[in-house]
Amino acid sequence: MPPQRGRHFLQIPGPTNVPDRILRVLNAPTIDHRGPEFNHLASGVLDGLKGIFRTSGPVVIFPASGTGAWEAALVNTLTPGDKVLMFETGQFAILWRDLAERLGLDVDFVPGDWRTGADPETVEERLNEDREHKIKAVCVVHNETSTGVASRIKEIGEAIGRSGHPALFMVDTISSLASIDYRQDEWGVDVTVAGSQKGLMLPPGLAFNGIGEKALKAAKSARLARSYWDWEAMLTMNADGWFPYTPATNLLYGLREAIAMLDEEGLDKVFARHARLGEATRRAVTTWGLEILCRNQAEYSASLTAVMVPEGCDADALRRVILDAFNMSLGNGLGKLKGRVFRIGHLGDFNDLMLAGTLSGVEMGLALAGVPHSKGGVAAALDYLAGTLKAGEVVEMAGRARA
Ligand SMILES: *Cc1c(COP(=O)(O)O)cnc(C)c1O
Numbered sequence: 001m002p003p004q005r006g007r008h009f010l011q012i013p014g015p016t017n018v019p020d021r022i023l024r025v026l027n028a029p030t031i032d033h034r035g036p037e038f039n040h041l042a043s044g045v046l047d048g049l050k051g052i053f054r055t056s057g058p059v060v061i062f063p064a065s066g067t068g069a070w071e072a073a074l075v076n077t078l079t080p081g082d083k084v085l086m087f088e089t090g091q092f093a094i095l096w097r098d099l100a101e102r103l104g105l106d107v108d109f110v111p112g113d114w115r116t117g118a119d120p121e122t123v124e125e126r127l128n129e130d131r132e133h134k135i136k137a138v139c140v141v142h143n144e145t146s147t148g149v150a151s152r153i154k155e156i157g158e159a160i161g162r163s164g165h166p167a168l169f170m171v172d173t174i175s176s177l178a179s180i181d182y183r184q185d186e187w188g189v190d191v192t193v194a195g196s197q198k199g200l201m202l203p204p205g206l207a208f209n210g211i212g213e214k215a216l217k218a219a220k221s222a223r224l225a226r227s228y229w230d231w232e233a234m235l236t237m238n239a240d241g242w243f244p245y246t247p248a249t250n251l252l253y254g255l256r257e258a259i260a261m262l263d264e265e266g267l268d269k270v271f272a273r274h275a276r277l278g279e280a281t282r283r284a285v286t287t288w289g290l291e292i293l294c295r296n297q298a299e300y301s302a303s304l305t306a307v308m309v310p311e312g313c314d315a316d317a318l319r320r321v322i323l324d325a326f327n328m329s330l331g332n333g334l335g336k337l338k339g340r341v342f343r344i345g346h347l348g349d350f351n352d353l354m355l356a357g358t359l360s361g362v363e364m365g366l367a368l369a370g371v372p373h374s375k376g377g378v379a380a381a382l383d384y385l386a387g388t389l390k391a392g393e394v395v396e397m398a399g400r401a402r403a
Contacts, residue, residue, distance in 0.1 A: 043241035190218075199270075
């Protein structure tokens with residue numbers, strides 16, 4: 001393979017492009033994690049995360065991939081045999097379900113079509129039917145990264161509230177945190193599951209749990225075995241700015257920088273930026289005459305778009321052509337979607353011209369790979385991007401993202 005010049009376009013929906021500012025701070029000497037400089041670093045990031053999670057409660061950080069945060073959420077709050085309600089939104093929901101079953105939980109898995117999100121009405125019905133309060137937790141993936149469908153967490157939280165059911169509400173925000181509006185406290189979420197390598201613009205390696213009061217209380221009587229993931233040891237040490245075991249020190253340098261970048265931009269602007277880039281992407285896709293996997297406009301993901309290829313075409317062959325010809329990685333179809341979709345990540349450290357480059361690579365790739373499509377997708381996206389740049393409209397979009 002000849003060497004590729006210029007930047008690789010990492011347009012999978014996580015890990016995302018790590019900004020230079022973060023790469024530079026990662027490259028500092030590792031320090032003593034029992035010394036004063038570390039203490040200052042840890043206190044700062046533990047405090048700064050609360051604003052990103054929109055919670056007044058603690059957020060804990062594990063050296064792990066996002067999967068660790070899934071496990072930590074369950075083992076700290078539940079007891080073997082507990083019933084949990086989960087929703088088949090796509091491949092990530094299936095993986096979380098499998099993990100829960102391996103831990104010895106009794107999962108009621110509500111089937112789904114992989115094209116719509118978890119339904120708030122179904123949540124309410126299931127909880128209302130459960131008069132004996134056998135269900136101990138409702139677990140939902142906010143942004144289903146395998147399908148580009150974002151479940152309506154606020155509405156699901158309201159449905160749980162209306163039911164008066166005591167189940168805990170746990171939400172996987174691994175590919176939505178710092179990309180799509182999310183409010184742990186306001187929306188009644190008890191445990192937030194997150195990871196470093198998507199909206200937070202960091203390399204993989206950090207996993208997070210945002211922990212509400214009700215979850216802290218549940219942890220006191222939960223009997224699933226836990227050691228590495230134990231919140232109690234972590235929270236006790238974190239209270240003074242320390243960790244119970246060696247933290248991922250250099251990633252915490254990066255986290256400090258990521259929090260600073262998100263604060264400088266403002267979370268509402270971050271959400272509006274993602275929403276606008278998502279809309280531009282969808283305009284390109286529909287102009288190409290290809291189908292967006294997400295069926296419900298109210299559930300379009302602002303962090304990625306999953307695109308179906310026409311019958312008889314292989315999405316992986318298309319991705320291969322695009323990688324070889326243009327040095328760009330797109331997301332593959334996961335689970336039962338293998339070969340049927342490709343996914344365009346438009347989250348993290350990402351702007352208009354990066355999207356223009358990304359969509360150009362896709363449009364040229366469609367032609368090279370012989371995938372039937374109409375031209376003009378990139379032009380449609382550019383028209384939308386230019387047309388929405390008027391200052392007043394950008395402000396209005398920020399308002400919509402807040403609403
Ligand atoms: C990426 C992702 C995960 C898995 O995270 P890992 O870091 O690969 O363990 C889980 N859930 C969602 C929604 C994701 O996007």
